[in-house]
Structures are given as structure tokens and as C-alpha cells.
């Protein structure tokens with residue numbers, strides 16, 4: 262069987278779906294395996310499977326023999342996909358490196374470019390001022406002052422030497438020298454600590470803003486798109502570069518000091534300007550190397566995310582059992598090691614290559630400088646230059662390469678910071694464009710007609726190659742293609758309980774997520790009593806939803822909070838809490854806790870207690886019962902971790918709550934379940950298949966119709982007989 266499966270895969274050029282997909286942006290990417298997932302895994306050693314699937318992600322050979330045999334793949338052949346290998350060879354996957362294009366895939370049109378530049382510069386200025394206005398002004402002044410001080414010191418020495426040898430004004434030289442040394446000492450002593458403090462304030466400000474931006478976006482699309490995830494990770498990583506605006510001013514400093522150096526060299530002989538040119542050329546090689554390394558870091562961000570994910574998996578107690586029992590620790594570590602290597606090795610290659618070039622450059626500069634000193638020495642002897650000229654050249658020698666390095670490294674730093682700011686600005690725009698601010702309507706106090714899906718089609722954002730396409734108004738074709746849902750027309754009548762059934766991957770949970778407006782449909786619309794869901798304020802709508810999910814969160818708070826956050830406005834209402842705990846059949850769980858609802862959950866906290874999967878699920882269910890007037894109650898296989906007795910009790914509770922809510926608010930209860938004994942209690946059963954609706958009707962009607970529902974029901978009933 263395994264061999265059979267390997268055949269077609271091999272024929273497709275080994276393009277297998279990676280287990281951890283971090284950067285693919287084409288059709289089919291990001292979709293979970295549908296249907297017989299277990300079948301796919303069987304026949305493979307789990308480790309082999311894992312490595313087979315990860316190989317394309319890492320850009321290595323599709324097979325995992327090299328790892329199975331314990332042999333490391335030749336890293337020279339392991340260029341990460343999309344990586345800049347400097348060889349000009351075509352790269353295996355057309356990866357869209359994070360941070361290259363900032364609005365969709367293409368570069369912005371010519372007219373947009375200056376505006377974007379101005380917006381980004383404005384963000385740079387305003388970020389520092391918002392974070393620490395006084396400090397920013399002080400640091401800016403200090404930076405400008407210090408940048409002219411050191412050349413002035415040298416000029417002061419030249420004047421003093423010339424004055425002492427009777428060729429100029431000694432007092433002026435001494436005054437200039439003393440004044441600049443004094444100022445230099447003062448500004449130097451405050452610049453360091455102040456600069457660090459300013460950087461730290463800006464960093465904190467940016468981090469807070471990032472959290473606000475990403476958690477403030479009402480949709481969850483940005484958590485799922487690999488390119489977006491890369492960008493957010495890069496902004497977080499490079500946030501320190503968003504530091505004080507004084508860094509931008511230091512470029513002005515570098516320019517002024519180079520003008521001073523040029524003037525001083527010119528005063529000795531214009532030929533000596535060549536020394537500065539030579540130094541700038543060499544420093545530019547250094548700067549290009551730094552840029553190359555930065556580009557590599559950015560391009561290979563996906564490897565860092567992969568390695569981090571693996572380390573998290575290895576250290577997370579929740580995954581520990583599977584990792585250990587499948588013997589995944591070693592292979593996972595190897596993969597993490599390779600991910601790191603794929604990220605670091607090209608970096609080292611660039612570093613070594615450019616280090617050689619830079620060394621040669623500085624040797625040439627050194628020889629040039631020595632020749633210049635001999636030449637000026639000769640001119641002093643024949644009287645065409647003064648002793649002050651020679652002193653100036655001797656003193657300015659180190660200044661020349663410091664100035665050259667300062668110019669290039671400042672320009673590089675500004676460009677890099679600019680790119681980071683550009684990404685930051687892009688994220689802010691993206692958050693702005695996706696904040697659904699235009700949705701301001703309030704949901705009705707109670708449902709009269711119901712919730713309707715009209716021609717709803719949906720493609721997951723992770724499948725959109727282009728970030729600007731989230732959400733995209735694309736057509737829902739007849740072929741499912743990339744669509745998780747296609748042309749769904751369905752009315753969920755007010756006051757009804759609707760059960761969604763269907764195979765794994767049919768689209769049931771996707772429907773539920775759209776009802777909660779975690780995403781907007783790609784086509785078609787959802788209406789609430791005739792009002793488009795997109796017109797309703799997303800928070801106001803979510804305030805009227807209560808939900809229990811299969812993938813519930815284990816909120817390691819105090820037990821009371823873990824339940825209470827189901828309705829934040831009433832999280833401290835003891836009566837509500839007790840009612841919700843009773844409705845979620847979590848009383849036993851709470852009774853067993855040492856301080857009942859006041860107990861800290863989670864063993865990683867002081868005095869925290871561990872709960873079993875079922876106990877966590879009961880608390881999650883209690884959370885779902887906190888809201889008292891929902892318009893929509895969604896239960897997506899919320900009892901998977903419960904024993905059959907508890908499950909039955911919970912469903913009876915749901916039925917009672919659904920009836921009560923139906924009478925009070927006309928609420929719709931949507932239930933996703935594979936258990937037909939539960940499903941049959943629903944008023945309406947919807948059979949979902951391949952992203953569309955196959956059958957709709959009551960249990961009796963569908964059974965009599967003898968279609969897919971009847972088939973599935975019989976199958977399960979037979980299994981229980």
C-alpha cells in the first residue's frame with residue numbers, strides 16, 4: 262500500500278504536502294489532509310512520514326533516506342527554497358520573501374513610491390516622539406553636536422601646532438581644541454545611557470503596538486497566512502531597529518564629519534581626497550555584506566519559525582506523550598538542526614567571502630595612507646607644506662576610515678531600519694484595512710426569521726498566494742478547487758437546532774467559523790434577519806454568540822476566570838458562574854479543586870493544579886454557558902473528550918438551553934457532531950459534502966429519502982447493534 266502511494270507521489274516530482282507548512286503560497290497550500298488521514302499515515306514509519314513531508318519545506322530531497330541512515334545531507338545541495346544562494350541558479354520554489362513587496366506581490370506603482378517613502382519616514386519620526394518626546398529631542402541634539410566635534414578637535418590641534426610654529430593663531434587653536442573636547446566629554450557621557458533608554462522605550466512602544474495591531478484585527482486570517490506570519494515575526498525580531506530617530510540624524514552627523522574631513526584633506530592637498538574614496542569603497546563592501554546577510558535572514562525567516570515550532574513541540578508537555586511514544590525527539594531535533602543550518606550556512610558563506618574582500622580593501626588603504634604620509638613629509642622638508650599639515654594628516658588618518666565606515670554603516674542602518682519601518686507601516690495599513698470599522702450595526706435583540714447563507718463560497722486565507730487578496734471577491738466556481746465552501750444556500754430558522762453532519766474535511770467547522778465571522782465569505786453573504794453579517798459590529802455580534810469547540814482552549818487562569826471569560830462583562834457574577842458550571846456539568850471538577858473556583862489552573866503556576874482532558878473540556882463547556890442571551894449557540898463537537906454518560910447529559914442540557922433560548926431570543930443552535938444519536942434530536946439536519954450542501958431535512962425525512970444521511974445513520978446504528 263505504501264509503495265502504491267509512493268508511486269504517484271514520486272511521479273509528481275515528490276511534491277508532498279509538508280507537515281509543517283511555513284511558506285508555500287500556491288494552490289492547495291495550507292489545507293489539512295481530507296478524508297482518510299489515518300490511511301495516509303499507516304504503512305509509513307511515523308518518523309519517515311514526518312521527514313518525507315518536511316523535506317520539501319526544507320528544500321532538500323523528497324526522500325528521507327539521508328536522515329534515516331543518520332547521514333547528513335550535503336548542505337551544498339540543500340539550498341533553502343527561495344534562498345539567495347548567490348549562484349544565479351533557479352531556486353526550487355518561488356518563495357515570496359517576507360518584506361519584499363509591501364502591497365500584494367508586485368512593487369508599488371511609481372506614483373505610490375514617494376508617498377510610501379514619506380509615510381514611512383513620518384512613522385519613523387512619530388514613533389520615537391510618541392514613545393519618548395523629551396528624550397528624542399535631547400538625543401537628536403546630542404547626536405548632531407557630537408557629529409561635528411571630533412573633526413573640530415583635529416582642526417583645533419592643527420591650528421595650535423601651526424600657531425606654536427609661528428604660522429597661525431595659537432589661542433584660537435587652543436580655544437577650539439578645549440571647547441570641542443569639553444563638549445565631546447559631556448555629550449559622550451549622556452549619549453550612551455540616554456540612547457539606550459530611548460531605544461528601550463521605543464521598543465516597548467512598538468511591541469505594545471504590535472500586540473494591539475495583531476490582536477485587534479477581528480478576523481483570524483493574519484494568523485494563518487504564512488507570508489503575513491513571516492512579516493509579523495520579522496517586525497517583532499527587528500523591533501529594536503525601530504529605535505530612536507537620532508539614528509537617522511547620525512547619518513547627518515556622518516555627512517558633516519566627512520565634509521570636515523574632506524575640507525581638512527583638501528587644505529593639505531586635494532590629491533589626499535583619494536584616501537577617503539579608497540576608505541569609502543572598502544567600507545561600502547562591508548556595508549553590502551551586511552545588507553546581504555540581512556536579506557538572507559529575512560528570506561530564511563521561515564526556517565527560524567520552523568525550528569522554533571519544533572522546539573516548542575519538544576518542550577510542550579501537551580505534545581510530550583506523542584513525541585516520545587513515536588520516538589520523534591531525535592528526528593525532530595535533526596530537522597530543527599537542519600532548519601538552523603539552512604538559515605545560518607548561507608550567512609556564514611557571505612560573511613567569509615566579504616571578509617576577504619574587505620581585508621584586501623583595508624590593506625590597499627593602509628598602503629595608500631603610508632605613501633601619503635611619506636609624500637607630505639617630503640613636502641614639509643622642501644617647505645611646500647607646514648608641520649601642521651603633516652600633524653593633521655597623521656591625526657586624520659584614523660578619522661578617514663572611521664568616517665568612511667560611519668557613512669556606510671549609517672546608510673546601511675538607515676536602509677535596514679527603513680525596511681523594518683516599511684514593514685511596520687505595511688502591517689498598520691493592513692490592520693487598518695482589515696479592522697472592519699465600517700461594520701457598525703447592532704445585532705437585533707432577538708431573531709425573528711433566522712440566519713441565512715446566500716451563495717456562500719470560501720477560500721482560506723492561507724491558500725491565497727497574495728496577501729492583498731484577503732479577503733478577495735472571487736467567484737465560487739462549481740469545482741471545489743481551493744474552496745472550502747462553495748455556493749452554500751441555507752436558512753437556519755430562528756429558534757431551531759441545526760445539526761451539521763458529513764465526512765471529515767467536508768466544511769462543517771468552516772461554516773461555523775464563518776457564522777462567528779472569524780472570516781468573511783469569499784463570495785456570497787450571510788444575513789442575520791436579513792441584515793448582512795458584514796454590516797454588524799464584529800464584537801457586538803460575538804457578544805451574542807456562545808460557543809463550545811472540539812479544539813477548546815485550556816485557559817490556565819483561576820478556575821473562576823477560566824469559566825467567567827465566557828462573558829467578560831459578567832465574569833465576576835457568582836450566580837452566573839455557578840449556573841454555567843452546573844450547565845457544563847463541571848460541578849464535580851470544581852468540587853475537586855482545592856480552593857474550588859479560586860484555584861489556579863495549570864501546573865506551571867505556583868499552587869496550580871493539573872486537569873484531565875475531560876475536566877478541561879467541562880470547564881470549556883461551562884464557559885460556553887456563561888452568555889445568557891445569545892442569538893447563536895455553536896457547538897462544534899464540544900464533547901469529544903467526555904465519557905458517554907457525561908456526553909449524553911451535556912446534550913440533554915444543550916437541548917434544554919436551546920429550547921429556552923429559542924423562546925427568549927429566537928436563538929439558533931448549530932451543532933456539529935458525528936454522533937447520530939445526538940444529531941437526530943435536531944430540528945434540521947444538514948449533510949455537508951465537499952464544501953457544499955448535499956441534503957437538508959429532519960431526521961425522519963432524510964431517513965425516508967434513503968440518501969447519504971440514511972446511509973451514514975444505518976452504518977452507525979449497525980455498529981452499535
Ligand SMILES: Nc1ncnc2c1ncn2[C@@H]1O[C@H](COP(=O)(O)OP(=O)(O)OP(=O)(O)O)[C@@H](O)[C@H]1O
Pocket residue numbers: 290291292293294295485721722723724745763764765766767768769770771772
Ligand atoms: N485554517 C485552514 N486553512 C486552510 N484550509 C483549511 C483550514 N481549516 C480547514 N481547512 C480545509 O477546509 C476544508 C474543510 O475543513 P473543515 O474543518 O471545515 O472540515 P470539517 O467538515 O469540520 O471536518 P472534521 O469533521 O474533520 O472536523 C478541509 O479541506 C480543510 O483541509
